[in-house]
Structures are given as C-alpha cells and as structure tokens.
Amino acid sequence: MGKTIGIDLGTTNTCVATMLSGKPFVISSSTGNRLIPSYFAVTKDEKTLVGVRAKRQSITNPKNTIFAAKRLIGRRYDSNEIKIAKGKVPYEIVPGPHGDVRVMCAGNAISISEVSAAILVEAKKVAEKFLEDEIEGACITVPAYFNENQRQATIDAADIAGLKVLRIINEPTSSALAYGHRRGQKNELIAVYDFGGGTFDISILELGEGVYEVLSTAGNTYLGGQDIDNLIINYLLEDFNKAQKIDLKEDVMAMQRLRDAVELAKIELSVQTEVTISLPFLTETTHGAVHYNTVLTRGKVEELMSGLIDQTIDICSHAIESARLKKDDIDEVILVGGQTRAPLIMKKVGEFFDKQPNRSINPDEVVAEGAAIHAYNIVSPLPSNILVDITALSLGIQTKGGVFTEVIPQNSAIPVTKKRKFTTTYDKQDAVRIAVFQGNEDMAKDNELLGEFVLSGVRPAKKGEPNIEVSFDMNSEGILKVTARDLDLGTEQTVTLEAKSGLSDEEVSAMRQKMVSLELELKEQ
C-alpha cells in the first residue's frame, strides 16, 4: 500500500507533510528546506525550473517566472481579479480558449492548472524521495473562500500532476485538525485566525469526540501579508525619492530587491525592534552606482499595518456573530500564517479575544500537518476524526432585476439539500432560465456563474401563479446538482453542474502526458 500525504499549496510557499508513527511530519527537500517556493519558470535554454531553483533566478528572468499562481487559478479572464492581477505581476497574462486564464512563459501560453501541477509534482517528488514509496493519495488544502471553479481547477492541477486527490479541505479546518490532534480529544470551541500571504480568514469550529464542526467562516480575499509589504515598500520608495530624487518604480530589478529586503526586514522585526535595510548598488545613474541604507523600526511598520489589522478584527467579530456565539465562548485561538508572528497581531488578537493566542504549532506548517492527518485518517477503515465543513459562499440563482437569491445560505454544513419556490415574471411565460451563481454579493453579476439551464414546459398562466421548485443538492465532493420542477404539471429538469476550471478532460490528459516528462526531468535535478 502506498503512503498518503497532505499538501498546503500556498500563494508564496508550498508545504508537504505525512504521518509517521501516528504524528504529522513535515517533509523537507534534499537541501533541507521545509517550504517549497510556489515558483515556476522556463529559462532561455527552455529548461523548466520549479521551487527554489525557479525563485533563485526570478530577479534576472522576471518575464518567464510565474509566482502567486494561486491568485489566478480557476478565474475567468474577464473577471475583476485578473484585471487587478495584471497590473501587479511582471509576467504576461493572456486569455485561454475557454475564457480561462493563461500565462506566457518562454513564448508559450500555459494554463494556471499546469503551473500549479508542476509545483505539486515537485512536492510529490520530495515526498516520494523521503518515504521511498509511492504516493497513494493526497489531501490538498484551499482557502475557505475558494469557489467551486477554483476548487475544480486545483483538482485538475492534481490530475495533471498524477496525484490522486482524497479530499480538498479548507485551510482553517485543516489547521484546527492539526491543533486538535496534538491536543487530544477534548470538547471546545476554537477560532482559527489565518493571516496568509494573500488572504485573511477566520473560522470558528467546535471540537467534540473527534468531530470537527465548522460553525462559521468569514474573511477578505484581498487582505494579506503582501499588502503589508506593499505599504512598507511604498513608504521606502517615498523615502528614497526624497533623498535621491529617483523614482524606482519602473526599475524591475531594483523593485524586486527592495521587495525581498522588505520581506526579510518584516520577519526580523518580529523579534527585533529595528532593522537596517542595506541595498548597495540598488540602481545606477550616469554618476555611478546609488546605494540605499536606512533603518526601519518596528514602531513605523506597526503604524503602517495597524489599519489592516483592525480590519481583520472587525471580520473576527462578524464570524463570532454568525456562529451565534459570544467572544468569551471561544476556548482557544490558533494563529496560522507566517504573518501572525508579528507582535502587533498577537497583541491585538489577544486583546480582542481576551486570551493569549496559541502559538504551539509552527504557523507555516500547521495547514500541511492537518492535511496529512486527514489524508491518513480518511483511508483508514475506522477514521478517528470527522470533518464537517461548510460552504463559505452562498449558492443561489438569478431572479428578477439581476438580484441574487440564495438557495443554500452561507455557512451551511455539507453535504446539504435545500429547496426554494420561485415563480414567473411575465404572463403566459412557459420557460424559465435558471442561472446558478455562487458568492456573497447581492447582485448576481458580482458573483461567480457556475452554469445555467432552461426549464421549459411550465404551465402558461398569469405571472406569479406557477409554482416552480428549485432544489440544490451538494455532496461532500462539492459537486452540485440543481433540479427545477413545475409543481403543478410535474415537468422536471435536472442538471449536474460540474464546476468549470476552464479545461476540458482531453486537455487535462494531454497536459498529464507533458507533465510526465517534467517529472522525470525534476527527478534528475
């Protein structure tokens, strides 16, 4: 029998873990790194690089180095997120054949699932090398706020990488599992505060007798450690401009060096009160090289990030409210994500919940540990832990005036079936169009379209008279079945909406073929 692993496929780093002697164990690569940078690159001589090797050459090969692919996965090319992302990354984003997103790398348009697949292949390689065994299956984590299309695109990536997905689980749930596993069985309410590189979310869970029930989830997909980096960078740019009268914004290489320096400084400021940023030869003018030296204090950085942290605290109280709880009901607060090492976050979170946050698990590795526990657990005939997850986004249909009417509300436990009655908008209307959306916005167009179909053969009558029942059925794999039925005539239409990652089955298998050769190449490296 092969082994199972858990993979935290992150925006900036990827972490892989397995179970050894009943305990989660983070696997490090042959060079001793416990995190694999989520980087993918093609060099000038058409060599494909993944992880550390891809990140290392990113400064000199910015156009052909793909990073932060997680922000693009499963999105449509015309979506708002892609428009925002385009201005932020040095590589080129182009439309794919089905309205999906591709990136240009050494002259080829590559799908995002393929980029993620390459990173998964690297993770698989590291695990296989360590375990000296084949990988039977993996649990892969995604943010709670990923919609069905993003989840499907992640599954596609695993298919391309030749990894069997046991379950896709939400990152906060996974963290709670890792915590609960260490703690032993105990009944308590816990809050998972996850401040990652690109997103923030908070989940409230109830642990009891090996059952992990998610009560509520809330978050902001545009709030993360990178936003704090950007605030610091802007501050330093201004400082540099004041002293040297040089605008660095257009200098790709200088910006990258500044970005790296800020990231390091930020980490160092978690333990020190001030840090010197020294960037010799930052840029060149006709008068020679220009160096940059400055001192960044923790106070300044805290002043810059304080507003963002307050935003997260507001979201926390919202999550507690939707779980119908009070702040002091929470027994334990777990911090996830490297950014939570910042003393200000610990202080503010501690003040809000009125208790010291739990820091017993490495915030960079806790998600992968939980995934490894669940992967091990699920293939055993008598699992000791059960995860009851919820939908972080509402599911519903578009009704009169483009309004989004929910059928499965946010924070419903899955699997779930919900029904709701609808009617016609015009006299003698004999067909209705059911457009299924997912999201938490009031207008349908602001949410993600999952699919649409038409129920014909509705009894022609005055508007508002026919009774049309729409039922949504979501199973634990996250596959949604939508049925519309005219209750008076009994006509029925059922559609299984499989989330669209933007790739057809043929494309996925073709990409799998391509990936096999990369796998061999990586094994030799």
Added chain:
Amino acid sequence: METMPKLIKRAEPVLGLTEQEKFVLSLIDGRTSVQEIARTTGFGLASAKKILEKLKEHRVIEFQQEKQEHPKDQPQEQSIKDLYLNYENADPHTILGIPEGAPLEQIKEAYFEKTKMFHPDSYYARSVSPDDKHFLVDIYKKVQQAYETLKNSAPLKTAPAKTVSSPAVEIPKVEMPAPAGAQVIVQQPQKAAIDNQIKDNIKKGEAHYKIGIEAFFKNDYAGAFLNFKLAHSYNPYKKEFILKMNEAETHMKRDRYEDLLKKADMSIGIDKPADAIDYLKTALELTDEKKYAYYKLALVMHDFNQSLKEAAKYCQQAIVLDPKNPDCHLLLAKIYKKVGLLKSSMVEYEQTMALGVKTDDIKSEMKQLKGMMK
C-alpha cells in the same frame, strides 16, 4: 471495563521522567489500554499500571472511563435502505435518539456520535455500493437538519434531563452503518495492529540509527543524515537522534558544497559555463561563507560573457561581504566596462589601485577608459 489513557501533552518531552516512563509515553496514542501497554513493553501489568499512575500524577495523561462497547452480539444485519426508512419521516429527537427537552450538551453528544456514523468521511475507505452511499448521505443530511433545528431551540443550561437513562422515544436500532461484509472491522484487531506498528517503529528507529552511525564513520554524511532523519521520524522522543541528524547535515552540506565547487571547475575545464553556473548557484545555497561562491560566479559569467548584468550583481554581493578584496573590485571594473558603465568602471579601477594592486595592465586599462570617456 478497562480504562483508556488519553494523552494531553504529546509533543513536549516531559521532564523528570525515567527512560522507562518516556518509553511508555511514546506508545500512548489515545486508543491504547493498560493491557496493551503491558503487552507491548513486556513490563508486566502491575508495573505498567504503576507507570501510568505516575504519568497521571504528572498530569501527562488522564484516564477516562471507556464508553460501553457495542454489544458483542451484533444486531441483525439491517439493509441501509431499511435504515434510511427509519430516519425518513422521523422527528428530530428520534433521529438523534434523544428524549424531548434534552439539554444542549446531550444534543451535541448525540450529534457527534451520529456524525461519526454517517458522515461521508467515515466510510470513504470502505466499499459501499452507490445506492447505499446515496441512502447514507441522505441519513446524514437528516441528522444535520435535526441538529440544526434542535440546537437553536434547546434549553441552554444542563437540565436534570441529562440523567434520564432511558430515552422516552423509541430509537431506531442502528449501531454501525457498515454494509454486509464490512462489519468484520471491529476495534480490537486494529488496536493490536497499531501496537505492533509502534513496536516496529521503535525497532526501525534503532536500526536506522545504527546504520547512520556506521555511515557517519565512513564519512558518508548524506547516508548518515538520511538514516538519522528516518530514525528520528520513527521515534521522535530520542534526543540523540536529532543531535546526530543535525551534525550529519552540517557535514553533508559542507561535503556537497566542496563537491559542487569541484564540479564547477571541471565544467569550466570542458568549456561548459552554463553547467558551472548551475553548480555554483546550488553551492551558494549550501554555505554560509558565500563570498567565494559569489566571486566565482561573477568570474565565470564574465569570462564566458554570460549575462553580464547578473555577473555585476554577484560581484557586488561579493564586495558587500568582502570589501577589501582587490580581485573583486578589479572584476567588477572589467564587468562595468563591458556593459558600458564607464564611470562606474573607473571608480572600481581606482578602488583596486587604492587596495594596493597597481599593475601595468590596470594603468593601461584606465588610460584607455579615460580616452573612451572623452
């Protein structure tokens, strides 16, 4: 019924415990019983009990009365469909199997129990027919619905109802959702399997450690590292495994670093600069003494005219680490000249001179530069 020890603190190595006690602690995983510990360790029942009592005193583990086991005589095989029919039109209390007016705690307990039976995760690894799966999912949805209904209307404080032993409503007889054939999986054989695994792991850990030590004295640090690491993963409670692992890793890294530098030199010898650069970059990752690797990288890139901008960057890094090295300044001057940054090049030549290297070559280069600048 026997008692079940539960582990609270499993990660922290516990201070003030004997080797024997630590060993026992490493075996406990929430499912083991005193008998099993005794069997696995060979300490004998009485001494195993004594050690566990002491661990309890140290508040390392706690004992909990084991719940009533499932009746030995398993209920008559019931088809999943029949099971579903029991649930189909039942009221929330019947579904969860609790009396009306039950307090929140009891509702939750019942819900957790039912979730463990019917949640899709609980039978993922078992072969269940698609039809049965369908019924099981529907049962779980009923459980979920019942819980949500009751949770929000339950009395908040523990009412005396908790002590009610026989439920007022008839409970459908369901013990396990397992279909015919899957019922053989009872806890006992699994427990024994876990025990054997732990025993096995400890043995394996010692074996790997031994191999690791041998490899270490043969200077095969990579082999030693891998074996120590495996030993550590099999038995995380042994400190010397970690210490040896770190020691081997340091040696391994240094070995690999030197090896890579050699390989780079060889690649230069056979005119393969791209390979040399790759080796050097990897070497750079492995060492804390980076200045030599930086300089070497810049030198190769310059000598073979490979991406001079990158060469300049590496050379600059070398200078940052070793500002008083004239070789670095000289190389940077040459690189700058090649890229056309004449003024910067001039500055670097001057630096080289200032550090005491005043060859005729440099002087003539500077003369040439002055000419070009005019």
